[in-house]
Amino acid sequence: MTAGITVYWRPGCTYCIKLRTQLRLARIPYRKVNIWRDPDAAAFVRSVADRNETVPTVRVTSAGGRESVMTNPSLAQVKQALAV
Known part of the structure; x- marks a missing residue:
């Protein structure tokens, strides 16, 4: 499985701007998905955020294949999830 980060x-x-800027400055590649343009992405965010469209919601797949989803995480939390 390929490690990766998706930022909804x-x-x-x-908060989205802040996290995306921090990821860019840390040179951590990520995929961004605008939930206002992607109904499936908005549905995913609602499914993990108690039916709310709370962003940024971040899905991380670590090099070890572990997937985690976080709402409004810090850069440190994203890095930690990526390393597991």
Whole structure:
């Protein structure tokens, strides 16, 4: 399984901007998905965020194949999940 990060975001979300900037500055590649343009992504976010569209929601698949989903994580939390 390939390690990776998906950031579910929406326009205007300052928390999303902050996390995406931190990931770029740390040179950590990620995929971004705008939940306002992708109904399936919005449904996924609602399924893991108590029926809310809380962003950023981040899905991390570690090099070891472990998947975790976090809502509004810190950069340190994302790095930790990626390393497991």
